[in-house]
Amino acid sequence: MQNNKKQFLTGHEVVVQAALDAGAESMFGYPITPTCEILSGWFESGKKCLQTEDEIAAGFGVCGAVLAGEKSFTASSGPGHILLQDSFSMAEAMRLPVVLIVGQRGGPSSGTVIYSQQEVILACFGGNGEGMRLVYSPSNLSELYLLTRRAFNEAWKYRYPAIVLTDGYTLKIRQNVDFDQFKKIENIPPISLIPENKIVHWPNIYTAEEELNIVLENTKNDFENIAKEIVSFESKEIEDAEILLIAHGIVGAVTKIAVEELRKQNIKVGLFRPITLRPFPKQELDKICGWKKIKKIVVVESSFGQLARIVRDQLAPEIDASFDYLQKPGLGIEPEEVIEFVKNIKI
Template sequence: MTNKKLATGFEAVTEACFDAGAKMMFGYPITPVTEVFTTWIKKGGEYLQTEDEIAAGFGVCGGLIAGQKAFTATSGPGHILMQDALSMAEGMRLPFVAIIGQRGGPSSGTVIYSQQEVTLACFGGNGEGLRLVYSPATIEELYSLTREAFNAAWKYQYPTIVLTDGYLLKSRGVLAIDKKMENVESYPLVKEGEKKHWRNIYTFEEELNEEVLRSKADFEKNKNEVVRWENYQTEETEILIVAHGIVGAAAKEAIDELRKNGLKVGLFRPITLRPFANKEFDKIAGRVKKIVIVESSLGQLAQIVRAEMAPEISTPVEYLQYPALGIEAEKIVEYFK
């Protein structure tokens, strides 16, 4: 049965964490995700407020190894500090779940909105970006993708990020959710009393090379089960907009308006930035006249799109970029005038 109510984004995220079976939150307050932390506490969730995000990240790692479904939430500078723990989670294949509310950068920047943490979320740390990164566009997706993030993390054993922003977290809207989603259960990665040699440092480069290639092969094998995307008005489109998160939601509104004026515009919205739905994107990108990548950064989404697009596709690509600024439907419509 679908449960419908008014909720903010951070309430949707927190409810999803409880419904996913999360037991422990490690964190350090930082705007715009502090309300995730405080709402978790108000609802009775176990927590540890650490001295900083470095400690929070490694607290999550410890909880996971013990079999606890632990998670964290952070943003901007805190996201940077947490890369050490996220990188270790990538190397040790830990089901690390993080809710990231992007801030404008560089440094502390602005506190509510940007899409400038895409590269950090997907490829931060010294590794190969073997992470799962979800980019929700609505309050309902904040709930459903957070539930999915926990399941994917524990099923495939990769650090998993729900990449959002303060606009969406602080927005209030109708949340219609189906609570029937089954959870992937957590379990101790090292059993009590067990002695396990679990390497995170390698003596020989050849050993690390083998481990990275093994993990990459797993990533590719599981990609089709994880990857998510949305096509909107793409059946007979001539111009393809590519956008993610709440910019993707604004693009849908813009497309409806542009089509009223006779422009055949459609949207490809990557819901998972890692892995990226390259095969599905290529099917459309190869037959349109133009691609326009719209984002609130100076090309972080564009870098992913260009790297993932098949080299034989020669469709011209244009860029609409407003770093650290919200992009409303009107700005996109204006671009095509």
């Protein structure tokens, strides 16, 4: 596939290709829109594929496969994403390199099968306890490919479970995709997590609270140490910006267009787009907002403020820029709407 310069692909096809190129050997899944075609596409690839009875079994299937030293993944959405949190918590506890592709749909419950950005908090913090995970938010099909490759690589390199948090629009869209730019990505090979012919006692339950506490502290310290190697973001026009727009995923791409247009109208606006939602590019955002010029932060998203919660939580308390929000839960946002909103802001 990578020999041809441009292909006309859906997001589903991009994910399948990225997983194949990443060296994934198996997928476990239960079909749910908008991720069904990842499962059927993987099945058609001829690789190992198991349609399980539900997402709980799918998630633990992936845990089993990676324990056996095989790159494996699943894909789901909405209510299925909730069920996967059980196995994902175990993956956090045991630091298993499982990979999950989430196609956000509207909620709560079955909601719509189409689109939202309402699974951010679930993807970033959906486990019980306080496990650590990697969460990536692609803004277009090229990034969907790239971040799926990164999810496999970084999950196996750093031994944390990873989620590629995308949405129904990005998965269902069919678009020109250029794979040439990704030829140089190298794969981190899988390793056998349990030595062959050895009996290993590997608990994910502890008798004493002190025992668990040590594991939690170590996991957190490791995560903080690797964060600087993983965090990624895109910024635009921030040098003299007075208004900073923060958005992720496809809304981040839309907001970028709005920034370009607003700049033509001499409005001093910039963009900060987190590409990793966890670890969050906190230091970089603090640095940008710490410049005295930023007077207003506007968080734009297709939810009631899930990204906004993370931003407010992560931003250094001494930063005194005021907040505003453009929120359209379960709905797409067009560049014109962002432009209109920003033009009506009074600083």
